[in-house]
Amino acid sequence: DWNPGNVIAEQVERIRAQVGSARVIAGLSGGVDSAVAAALVHKAVGDQLVCVFVDHGLLRKGEREQVETDYVAATGIRLVTVDAADTFLDALAGVSDPETKRKIIGREFIRAFEQAERDLIAEAAADGEPIKFLVQGTLYPDVVESGGGTGTANIKSHHNVGGLPEDLQFELVEPLRTLFKDEVRAIGRELGLPHEIVGRQPFPGPGLGIRIVGEVTRDRLDLLREADAIAREELTAAGLDDDIWQCPVVLLADVRSVGVQGDGRTYGHPIVLRPVSSEDAMTADWTRLPYDVLAKISNRITNEVREVNRVVLDVTSKPPGTIEWE
Numbered sequence: 001d002w003n004p005g006n007v008i009a010e011q012v013e014r015i016r017a018q019v020g021s022a023r024v025i026a027g028l029s030g031g032v033d034s035a036v037a038a039a040l041v042h043k044a045v046g047d048q049l050v051c052v053f054v055d056h057g058l059l060r061k062g063e064r065e066q067v068e069t070d071y072v073a074a075t076g077i078r079l080v081t082v083d084a085a086d087t088f089l090d091a092l093a094g095v096s097d098p099e100t101k102r103k104i105i106g107r108e109f110i111r112a113f114e115q116a117e118r119d120l121i122a123e124a125a126a127d128g129e130p131i132k133f134l135v136q137g138t139l140y141p142d143v144v145e146s147g148g149g150t151g152t153a154n155i156k157s158h159h160n161v162g163g164l165p166e167d168l169q170f171e172l173v174e175p176l177r178t179l180f181k182d183e184v185r186a187i188g189r190e191l192g193l194p195h196e197i198v199g200r201q202p203f204p205g206p207g208l209g210i211r212i213v214g215e216v217t218r219d220r221l222d223l224l225r226e227a228d229a230i231a232r233e234e235l236t237a238a239g240l241d242d243d244i245w246q247c248p249v250v251l252l253a254d255v256r257s258v259g260v261q262g263d264g265r266t267y268g269h270p271i272v273l274r275p276v277s278s279e280d281a282m283t284a285d286w287t288r289l290p291y292d293v294l295a296k297i298s299n300r301i302t303n304e305v306r307e308v309n310r311v312v313l314d315v316t317s318k319p320p321g322t323i324e325w326e
């Protein structure tokens with residue numbers, strides 16, 4: 001019968017056998033899969049592993065700290081953070097088209113990761129133990145979906161900004177290849193990883209960059225980050241995290257509407273709440289959230305987030321609407 005302790009013990013053995021004394025590199029996204037995969041590898045080979053986290057400036061409130069502080073404290077993993085927010089924002093300047101944004105973010109992500117990689121390769125070479133392996137948090141459903149190939153980075157490009165360069169000189173370590181998401185979460189909990197990471201709902205690799213309809217700017221990211229944090233806080237406070245698959249919060253940056261706030265009329269932006277229920281994200285329905293929770297979120301966002309004077313609810317199923325707006 002399945003239990004997380006056995007899987008951990010088994011994977012630790014396998015990882016040790018595969019890796020030997022070589023060095024290993026892992027990318028962290030802030031999500032559960034990469035966090036659990038890296039933690040397993042760390043348990044197996046300790047400081048032979050180094051993790052890379054690219055802060056692209058499109059993260060939600062608290063996510064960088066969850067990785068840099070909480071995750072590192074829980075695991076003792078060596079982490080290199082790449083501060084790439086300026087580079088990403090420069091590259092995104094003037095761009096509104098969703099596909100173009102995704103391409104730019106994907107390209108910059110690979111660049112930032114490769115730069116970190118080169119630095120680490122040089123350092124490891126100086127120490128005489130080359131980096132030979134790359135960790136990927138591939139799950140069983142990913143394996144099935146991509147035709148079961150082994151040994152290459154064959155994750156659908158759209159779905160993982162963490163999807164790494166094709167021309168890797170690395171062999172992959174994929175300790176989650178036989179597992180489903182709920183099993184990965186159970187292993188994460190058993191390994192003592194932070195609750196915010198283990199329980200995190202899906203969040204797209206391109207981050208808040210595809211939740212701003214319009215150009216991505218630092219100001220707009222700040223607005224959206226605040227609104228998103230309020231929505232998440234209230235959904236959690238109401239005990240609704242298990243009832244929703246995820247709840248994108250979207251800033252309609254190219255839309256303005258008239259409002260009345262304080263002493264006068266305002267001309268601000270709408271925020272969209274997109275709570276969905278789903279089994280696998282292939283189809284979804286909009287979640288019938290309690291009105292009092294929606295009211296609380298709406299009041300707080302319009303009171304606390306400058307330039308937002310309206311909150312609207314997306315009541316579209318998938319299909320025809322996708323879960324994300326871009």
Ligand code: XMP
Nearest residue numbers: 158159160161202204205206281322323324
């Ligand atoms: P859509 O919007 O296509 O989203 O209904 C389906 C699921 O995939 C997530 N999503 C992404 N995840 N990189 C990711 O890692 C992406 O580029 C990406 N685009 C969408 C979305 O949040 C939902 O869970």
